[in-house]
Amino acid sequence: MKRCSLTILAPMAVVTDETGSGRMLAKALFGLLLLFAVLFLSANTLYWPEGWLYVILQSAISGWLIIWLKKHDPALLRERAAFKKPVKGWDAIISIVFSILFLALFVTAGLDAIRYHWTQMSLLPKAIGFAGIILWGYIHFSVLRVNSYVSKIVEVRADQGQKVVSEGPYRIVRHPMYVGFIILFMSIPLALGSLYALIPGAFLVVVLAIRTSLEDRTLQKELPGYNAYAKKTRYKLLPGVW
Numbered sequence: 001m002k003r004c005s006l007t008i009l010a011p012m013a014v015v016t017d018e019t020g021s022g023r024m025l026a027k028a029l030f031g032l033l034l035l036f037a038v039l040f041l042s043a044n045t046l047y048w049p050e051g052w053l054y055v056i057l058q059s060a061i062s063g064w065l066i067i068w069l070k071k072h073d074p075a076l077l078r079e080r081a082a083f084k085k086p087v088k089g090w091d092a093i094i095s096i097v098f099s100i101l102f103l104a105l106f107v108t109a110g111l112d113a114i115r116y117h118w119t120q121m122s123l124l125p126k127a128i129g130f131a132g133i134i135l136w137g138y139i140h141f142s143v144l145r146v147n148s149y150v151s152k153i154v155e156v157r158a159d160q161g162q163k164v165v166s167e168g169p170y171r172i173v174r175h176p177m178y179v180g181f182i183i184l185f186m187s188i189p190l191a192l193g194s195l196y197a198l199i200p201g202a203f204l205v206v207v208l209a210i211r212t213s214l215e216d217r218t219l220q221k222e223l224p225g226y227n228a229y230a231k232k233t234r235y236k237l238l239p240g241v242w
Contacts, residue, residue, distance in 0.1 A: 023081035024069075028062045038103060039192075042110025050113070050126060050192050057130065061137040069144065076148050084153050088218070091154045094211050101200045101207065109189060109197040119195040132187025139180030142169050150177065154215045156222035164225040166233065174229070174236050175212050182208060182237070212236050 032055060039051045069077040086092040112118045144150060146168035156162065169176035185204040189197035216236055219226045236242055 024066050024077055025063075027081065028059075028066065032059055032062070035106065038106045039110050042107045043114035044110075045114060048110075048114050051110070053130065054133070054188070054191055057133055061133075061140075065137075065141060065144065068141070073144070073148055076144065076150060079151065084151070086153045087155050088153075088214075090214055091211070094207060094214075095153075098204065098207055098211075101204045104200040105185070105188060105197050105204065106192075108200055109192040109194040112194040112196040113192055119193075121190070121193040121195065125190045126193055129187045129190025129192070132183050133191060136180045136184040136187065139169065139176060139183070143177045143180070146170065154211075154218055156218060162223065164223065164229045166229055171233065172235075172239060174216060174233050178208055178212050179237055209237070 035058070036055055039055070040046055040048065043051060066077065069080070086095055113121070147165045147170070149162050149165065169179075173179060182205050185201040185208075186198070189195065189201050213236070216230070220230060
């Protein structure tokens with residue numbers, strides 16, 4: 001099954017190799033540098049332990065996933081390293097809105113938690129936030145481990161052998177990758193100590209729910225076998241609810 005994953009880290013640098021690991025690493029490094037700049041410029045200081053811990057944790061998860069993919073699924077690594085434009089008009093719009101909201105989350109966190117101290121947060125919710133980020137990394141890995149069709153854009157290419165994936169986390173919900181991102185969007189504000197950053201985080205969840213619905217509709221129309229899978233695995237994101 002062709003699944004989509006949102007690309008957190010942005011434009012691709014021109015680095016090539018046979019597996020795509022160089023390009024993926026370049027993208028990750030570029031994204032982390034951008035993230036670092038947004039976080040600490042909005043905070044107006046480098047003294048932000050939670051900010052440093054988040055950047056280090058995000059780097060570790062991203063680096064480990066690249067290493068794992070290079071060894072176990074280099075074709076998927078090449079797919080994720082490639083620059084691909086959305087083929088659906090609504091997907092292009094959603095990607096732009098998503099990027100703006102994602103940057104707004106980090107700008108808000110820096111302004112709130114460090115520069116202006118609009119809100120105060122204890123250690124416990126910060127710890128919960130970092131635990132949620134680790135959980136996102138585990139879910140992300142669980143999806144990549146069983147689904148070699150994960151894509152950054154919504155597209156179905158059944159003529160190239162794509163098929164429905166129903167193993168692993170896909171036994172529970174139809175879009176487990178997005179479940180991981182929802183956890184991530186709610187966890188980052190907590191980890192960084194910003195209640196106000198939960199506002200763009202909540203909007204990201206709404207945008208992701210819209211994309212989930214539109215993607216699921218596309219899969220039901222274009223991917224052979226998906227309708228039968230959808231009848232068996234009833235819920236898109238949240239078991240027992242939706």
